[in-house]
Amino acid sequence: MKLKDKMKKALKIKEDNFGNKINFSYPNKTLAVTITGNECSLKCAHCNGHYLKNMTPIDNLYEKIKKRDIKSFLISGGCSFTGDVPINRYIDEIKNLKKQGYRLNAHLGLMSEEYIKNIVKYLDVVSFDLVLDDATIKEVYKINKTKEDYINTYKILNRYAKVIPHICIGLNKGKIKGEYEILKFLENENPKGITFIVLIPTKETEYENVAPPKIEDVIDIICEARIKFPNIPINLGCMRPRGEYRKKLDEMAVSSGVNNIVLPSKEAFNKAMKLGYDIQKLEECCVL
Template structure:
């Protein structure tokens, strides 16, 4: 079986006898808590938990801090502009000065043209994180965005053409069409030759609307399809429902040769160690691309 990578970045407090997030890669928002959209499943709440890097001075302070603390990477994120992308490119000149010291993994948002993709590349972004949505109804009614499925697919194509690795996320529970819509999103990724496929699950947040938490079986079904369809690394990502009912999802990931799990349930770690070679990491789980390739 493949090596199993277990990740714990500093996105939340996570502590087990085997791995904790205290020294994990940090996530910063280049827009603070601002976003041009107000998606039902987020309502800007996710931005509240990110470190503020909404000015050049704040960004520089973060960069110096993470290097001083010995981190090897940083997760760049934030709210979307009206065009769809997260405006990380505003700090291209600053970020490019640190690109030889840190691996930048970025939530890019929707990338509408090759020129914007090149701006991300100029900033030193090595891996792009972007959700894949498989139907226009969900984009319109849940995400409240004026985009289409083709806009999402083209985003990945533009980013790949700019030399950036792509790590599509499929959010199980997001589609208005239920699990069939989520599985269709995975199917569509064949068009873009992803460098990894990351499966996550919708977690209804306080203050959000029209959200559906996926069942454990739905998450398992999505993981199985991703593993069956793709030879690239497949991840069980960080955002997903927790609790005893979902332990079977982590166990399935171990048994079905999924390449990695972010924030694994503690009970699953000894189970996994009896079956596979384990690699612990404090990186963003998107870094599984470079971990599997053995490069930085």
């Protein structure tokens, strides 16, 4: 099927199931918190700890709460050498935030079942980066894990928590490698939603000079998801290239049946208006 026809099909499915509404998220009321500061043991090829620098260290979060109207938290951090985010060491702080009425989303990584059961009772949702290509896991994360480890962790999370799979399109040097397999796997898993992000070639990482995936390839995967999953929210998350790339991607994503775009470009807004959509502006993380 030609991409143009696939986009039309995906858009009709979205409109049939969700009407003419679209959400645009400006997550100013969700505070991104790191439990490891700037440190990450893995030094992944696409990140190298870069994005932790923009997050608030957990020890400083109450200073931020005093200055901003915060309603929820995205709790994350660097991974250990086994691929988990060691969030359980801060379980008392997380319990306290939940007790105060904040909504909590967390990245746990490849966490053990014991630790998952311990922490998820205090979380509203878990965001899980799902990777099902062994070569990509080795190339990007540099850990001795396989797609089976990701499948097993996802299934455990699904038993105990609301989990939203995150799919990074082009994670392996900007190439499409394993993304369609993830969608095929999810068909039997009854996901509550899917969030897509897109590789950003980031300075001071191994992938600084790679090209992001072709926009048409990204859109084809988004359309595939909408066709396979007609009734669940599909998000285009905050992690995606900026500039002209984002302008074109966002505009095409609106026409491909997404439910929510985080920090949308003006072009996305204009396309939604042209389609006669009822635009809902949200103030928190897209999975919340």
